[in-house]
Amino acid sequence: MxxxxxxxxxxxxxxxxxxxxxxxxxxxxxxxxxxxxxxxxxxxxxxxxxxxxxxxxxxxxxxxxxxxxxxxxxxDVTKMPQTGKVIFGTTVTLINLDTDEEVCYRIVGEDEADIKAGKISVGSPIARALVGRAEGDVVNVTTPGGEVEYEISAVEHIG
The missing domain is CATH 1.10.287.180 (Transcription elongation factor, GreA/GreB, N-terminal domain)
Structure with a gap:
């Protein structure tokens, strides 16, 4: 398995x-x-x-x-080199380019996901759009409400 x-x-x-x-x-x-x-x-x-x-x-x-x-x-993301790239375990701050609203998510495993606590599953559409991208990148995320354009403002390796 x-x-x-x-x-x-x-x-x-x-x-x-x-x-x-x-x-x-x-x-x-x-x-x-x-x-x-x-x-x-x-x-x-x-x-x-x-x-x-x-x-x-x-x-x-x-x-x-x-x-x-x-x-x-x-x-353990705290033991990994901080490259500014979004990887599993990082905490990502995003700015919605339409509304200037800021959101913060931590990319976690399927079992740990809790959107109310700001933890999104690595398999979620948002996480899939973010992984591999870097601070300053603009990403398009397909949400139930349509396409949303976000800028990645910070990628943090928080324990």
Whole structure:
């Protein structure tokens, strides 16, 4: 399977979630199942069935996180030479040439994308238009609202 790019912060967040699931959620749900079992008849025991369902979700999420981490290629942009070019992990400040509005995005892995937090997926149309370009370049980005022309005003290697 191909390696999937991930920032250091993205890997850290997944590891923290994994530790939480394994160290807190898994033991809590196992205890809830044991307690519900003590209440007798399991066929009509709603607490037991709810705990078992929750256990399934937790185990599924643990497997999903472990799979993502095993396929991750962690890229620390702070250790890469600053060339002024847009690469995975960089934070890019753009100026909309029509409105003079400034926006700032960090290019991250698919799993880390959060547009409200200014993190866009490396596979998104904006990121694809930006990668490989440099400070001062003008790029056309196709958005749902049509073509938007941006100037790249800054490319930063922020951790």
């Amino acid at each position: 191909n390696k999937v790019p991930m920032t250091v912060q993205g890997e850290q967040a997944l590891r923290e979630e994994l530790n939480h699931l394994k160290g807190e959620e898994r033991p809590r749900v196992i205890a809830a199942i044991a307690e519900a079992r003590e209440h007798g008849d399991l066929k009509e025991n709603a607490e037991y069935h709810a705990a078992r369902e929750q256990q399934g979700f937790i185990e599924g999420r643990i497997q999903e996180i472990e799979s993502r981490l095993s396929n991750a290629q962690v890229i």
